[in-house]
Amino acid sequence: MTDAVAASQPAGLDASDPAFWTVHQGDARDLGALMERAARAAGREGQPFLQTTITSPPYATLVDYGSENQIGFGQSYEDYLESCKSIFRSVHQWTLNTGSMWVVADSLFDRRKNGSPSRLVPLPFELAAQAESVGWTLREVVIWRKDRTRPWSHRGKLRNGFEYVLFFVKSNSFTFNVDRLRDTGNLKSWWVKYPERHNPWGMSPDNVWEIPIPVQGSWDNAAFRHACPFPPELVRRMVVLSSDEGDVVFDPFAGSGAVVAGAIQEGRRGLGIELNPEYVSLFRGGAPAVPREKLESKPVSVMTQRLLELRMLKYPKELAKQLLRGGFTTSQVCAVLMEVESVNYKPARTGYGTIDCSVVVADELSEIESARLSKLLLDVVGKAPLSKYGLEVQCNVVSIVEAGTKFEDTEVSIYTRGRTWQADRTLAGANLEDWIRDVGTPTVVPIVSPLHVQQSLEESL
Numbered sequence: 412m413t414d415a416v417a418a419s420q421p422a423g424l425d426a427s428d429p430a431f432w433t434v435h436q437g438d439a440r441d442l443g444a445l446m447e448r449a450a451r452a453a454g455r456e457g458q459p460f461l462q463t464t465i466t467s468p469p470y471a472t473l474v475d476y477g478s479e480n481q482i483g484f485g486q487s488y489e490d491y492l493e494s495c496k497s498i499f500r501s502v503h504q505w506t507l508n509t510g511s512m513w514v515v516a517d518s519l520f521d522r523r524k525n526g527s528p529s530r531l532v533p534l535p536f537e538l539a540a541q542a543e544s545v546g547w548t549l550r551e552v553v554i555w556r557k558d559r560t561r562p563w564s565h566r567g568k569l570r571n572g573f574e575y576v577l578f579f580v581k582s583n584s585f586t587f588n589v590d591r592l593r594d595t596g597n598l599k600s601w602w603v604k605y606p607e608r609h610n611p612w613g614m615s616p617d618n619v620w621e622i623p624i625p626v627q628g629s630w631d632n633a634a635f636r637h638a639c640p641f642p643p644e645l646v647r648r649m650v651v652l653s654s655d656e657g658d659v660v661f662d663p664f665a666g667s668g669a670v671v672a673g674a675i676q677e678g679r680r681g682l683g684i685e686l687n688p689e690y691v692s693l694f695r696g697g698a699p700a701v702p703r704e705k706l707e708s709k710p711v712s713v714m715t716q717r718l719l720e721l722r723m724l725k726y727p728k729e730l731a732k733q734l735l736r737g738g739f740t741t742s743q744v745c746a747v748l749m750e751v752e753s754v755n756y757k758p759a760r761t762g763y764g765t766i767d768c769s770v771v772v773a774d775e776l777s778e779i780e781s782a783r784l785s786k787l788l789l790d791v792v793g794k795a796p797l798s799k800y801g802l803e804v805q806c807n808v809v810s811i812v813e814a815g816t817k818f819e820d821t822e823v824s825i826y827t828r829g830r831t832w833q834a835d836r837t838l839a840g841a842n843l844e845d846w847i848r849d850v851g852t853p854t855v856v857p858i859v860s861p862l863h864v865q866q867s868l869e870e871s872l
């Protein structure tokens with residue numbers, strides 16, 4: 412089979428050629444030669460180099476994929492499982508410690524002829540047992556809900572509407588970038604009043620994925636006729652969750668090449684092996700690599716932006732509340748000024764952003780009280796609830812005169828009565844000192860910020 416791989420290389424397609432990252436023709440039971448060359452191409456000669464493998468083995472012994480000596484069709488069920496196991500073992504050997512393997516599989520129906528009831532064969536879990544026996548750890552099961560399924564059902568059986576997606580890891584330090592799949596679309600109510608309870612980048616994705624299967628006409632090349640290509644969105648989710656740009660993504664049952672194409676589209680190096688030369692040349696001929704509707708990187712949602720703003724505005728309100736709880740009064744703490752320094756609209760390890768909070772104190776505050784305030788400030792920002800806001804905060808204490816010079820050239824919004832989602836008014840920053848002096852002793856410490864938000868409680872974004 413080494414020869415088959417070598418023979419399938421167009422002239423010049425050696426491991427140093429960027430075109431090496433494609434689908435190669437060959438038998439996945441004999442991965443050694445391809446893996447050696449790919450490791451070299453990845454700059455890791457003789458060492459593990461695969462970040463993630465995304466694959467669906469042939470559908471047990473039921474589907475003929477049109478080549479001699481294929482896995483599945485023509486084999487006994489036991490030989491089929493044994494073949495899959497040997498491939499899972501090689502993949503495991505060549506996978507990095509941070510790596511993983513996704514296996515998409517469906518259960519099947521074993522019709523009994525002798526009068527006993529037909530049995531559902533839990534193929535995904537029988538494959539999982541094979542994978543675990545060679546060192547993989549099953550970590551997650553995702554239900555892939557398809558909108559269209561086979562139109563028939565067996566007597567006494569519901570129509571099958573999903574497949575299993577099994578996620579295996581090699582070690583505990585596996586890559587899993589869950590932030591990349593967060594979605595703000597499904598946030599529950601109360602987000603306006605409690606922005607700190609909602610992740611602005613959205614909810615963590617759940618393990619039921621509703622993704623339609625591609626219709627034949629959705630591919631660029633009408634000649635493409637593979638039995639069961641993965642939908643691009645399914646590939647994208649697995650790729651972005653378990654790998655980073657530049658990583659190698661592999662498929663030992665490449666079929667249409669959907670995994671290799673999806674990996675390349677996400678900036679990874681895609682590598683596949685496929686037994687049927689016809690599928691390989693269709694892929695190499697540019698058949699299905701990218702569906703007509705190109706995947707676009709998701710823009711920052713309005714909801715994400717608004718949640719970040721609300722969180723940043725609620726922080727100074729909570730800060731003032733903690734200071735009052737610590738014994739200060741609204742005649743001593745006149746206002747808190749909040750300025751946004753930076754915002755992380757996309758998930759970042761460093762949190763949601765940086766803000767600057769200036770606590771404005773009355774002229775009459777004694778030095779002792781002022782020192783106590785600074786100490787209390789240090790104390791409260793390091794503790795819950797403020798420490799839970801995920802914000803980098805620079806805090807300081809300023810006089811009313813200093814407050815008046817802070818936003819001299821900017822318009823500011825004033826939030827009173829604790830409603831940090833709805834500005835009560837705007838003001839030229841140059842007039843801030845007068846406004847603070849005029850306001851007297853309010854019941855709630857006003858929040859002042861150049862950030863202007865008018866969000867009604869009912870409106871959904």
Ligand SMILES: C[S@@+](CC[C@H](N)C(=O)[O-])C[C@H]1O[C@@H](n2cnc3c(N)ncnc32)[C@H](O)[C@@H]1O
Pocket residue numbers: 437438439440466467468469470476477478480481482483637639640641663664665666667668669670684685686687690
């Ligand atoms: C379920 S299909 C994979 C479909 C693929 N996930 C896609 O998106 O197009 C299984 C593939 O495994 C291939 N296959 C069967 N035996 C093989 C072997 N020994 N080595 C490599 N590929 C093989 C079949 O030709 C078929 O294309």
